[in-house]
Amino acid sequence: MHKLELDTPSLIIDWDRMQQNIANMQKVADEAGIKLRPHTKTHKTPLISHLQIKAGAKGITVAKLGEAEVMNAGGVDDILVAFPLQGASKLQRLLYLARRAKIRVSLDSRKVAEDISDAAQARGMRIGVYVEVDVGLGRVGAGHHLGARDLVREIVVLPGIEFLGIMTHAGHTYNARTVQEIQQLGREEGEWMVETADLIRADGIEVREVSVGSTPTARFSSQVKGVTEMRPGTYVFYDTTQVLKFACGWDDCAQTVLATVVVKHPDRLIFDCGSKTLSSDGAPNGLYGTVKGYPNLEIWRLSEEHATVRFAGKGPLPEIGDKVEIIPNHACAVMNLHDSFVAVSKDEVIGEFQIQGRGKIR
Ligand SMILES: Cc1ncc(COP(=O)(O)O)c(C=O)c1O
Numbered sequence: 001m002h003k004l005e006l007d008t009p010s011l012i013i014d015w016d017r018m019q020q021n022i023a024n025m026q027k028v029a030d031e032a033g034i035k036l037r038p039h040t041k042t043h044k045t046p047l048i049s050h051l052q053i054k055a056g057a058k059g060i061t062v063a064k065l066g067e068a069e070v071m072n073a074g075g076v077d078d079i080l081v082a083f084p085l086q087g088a089s090k091l092q093r094l095l096y097l098a099r100r101a102k103i104r105v106s107l108d109s110r111k112v113a114e115d116i117s118d119a120a121q122a123r124g125m126r127i128g129v130y131v132e133v134d135v136g137l138g139r140v141g142a143g144h145h146l147g148a149r150d151l152v153r154e155i156v157v158l159p160g161i162e163f164l165g166i167m168t169h170a171g172h173t174y175n176a177r178t179v180q181e182i183q184q185l186g187r188e189e190g191e192w193m194v195e196t197a198d199l200i201r202a203d204g205i206e207v208r209e210v211s212v213g214s215t216p217t218a219r220f221s222s223q224v225k226g227v228t229e230m231r232p233g234t235y236v237f238y239d240t241t242q243v244l245k246f247a248c249g250w251d252d253c254a255q256t257v258l259a260t261v262v263v264k265h266p267d268r269l270i271f272d273c274g275s276k277t278l279s280s281d282g283a284p285n286g287l288y289g290t291v292k293g294y295p296n297l298e299i300w301r302l303s304e305e306h307a308t309v310r311f312a313g314k315g316p317l318p319e320i321g322d323k324v325e326i327i328p329n330h331a332c333a334v335m336n337l338h339d340s341f342v343a344v345s346k347d348e349v350i351g352e353f354q355i356q357g358r359g360k361i362r
Pocket residue numbers: 039061082168169171213214215216231232233234235
């Protein structure tokens with residue numbers, strides 16, 4: 001079946017492009033001599049994790065325990081849960097999972113470290129831990145250099161955890177405006193992490209992993225000597241934001257939403273996909289996705305089921321009933337909204353797959 005015969009809206013993954021993206025990022029890691037532990041929050045699908053691992057990835061990263069459970073049930077057994085876990089219920093699930101798989105977690109406080117350590121020790125277990133370091137995002141993370149060093153000093157003695165190393169996510173690069181700025185932030189991400197690791201080592205503490213990770217900075221932070229691992233995620237599909245942040249070209253984007261034109265007026269079109277399909281996430285251009293093949297169409301407003309499209313300059317216009325493909329702003333958020341995606345190769349449908357990790361908010 002040709003992809004244009006699909007009902008709309010449909011979430012489409014171009015399998016060949018995705019495989020190429022997987023291979024290209026693996027090459028970046030291999031050439032830098034470091035491990036790739038992709039963040040799978042982008043695809044939330046064990047099958048795609050397996051493709052990344054087959055290509056050379058050493059384990060995966062997830063944001064939620066629920067995603068880790070789905071990935072493990074799907075046969076993935078080396079998982080970093082990159083989130084500070086709190087509460088008895090989560091610790092119970094963590095330890096249950098850790099009996100079946102190689103699980104490591106990240107944290108940025110003594111309290112989280114102690115809770116995990118206490119729970120693990122009570123069951124005669126030890127959980128591998130990365131201390132998260134903030135290199136500019138201002139979200140999770142102990143301060144780089146002395147802040148992280150001091151936290152490691154405090155937690156390294158806890159009996160129920162094993163300190164493995166440090167990690168960061170340079171999400172602030174999404175605010176950068178030029179590729180030079182991203183390069184600078186990427187180098188800074190790597191260098192500050194390596195310097196922080198060296199400070200910790202000066203205390204005689206082993207730091208096995210120095211883990212960096214974001215798609216825009218991947219090709220820069222990976223080059224810094226002393227970095228051991230990277231965890232980009234969005235590269236698997238890319239999206240409009242990644243193009244606008246210089247991480248890829250339009251032809252690399254593997255995820256699209258197929259929609260139908262349902263209204264045509266002199267000043268606008270309406271597509272049958274809204275925020276329930278594309279997510280409300282914005283992009284630096286202020287639009288809600290990029291219409292492939294129609295540079296003159298701008299999705300400037302979304303309601304739940306409607307995309308309102310204006311005309312920017314002259315060019316061909318689709319008719320009511322025509323189908324269009326939209327490259328979403330944020331691939332990860334879109335995967336979370338759909339039950340399944342359709343895989344295509346050379347525009348022909350090759351399968352439909354459940355997005356097993358969608359909606360796992362705990
Ligand atoms: C902790 C962590 N690591 C890695 C990533 C992957 O970054 P990107 O989405 O830029 O590929 C994210 C993304 O949110 C993250 O939160």
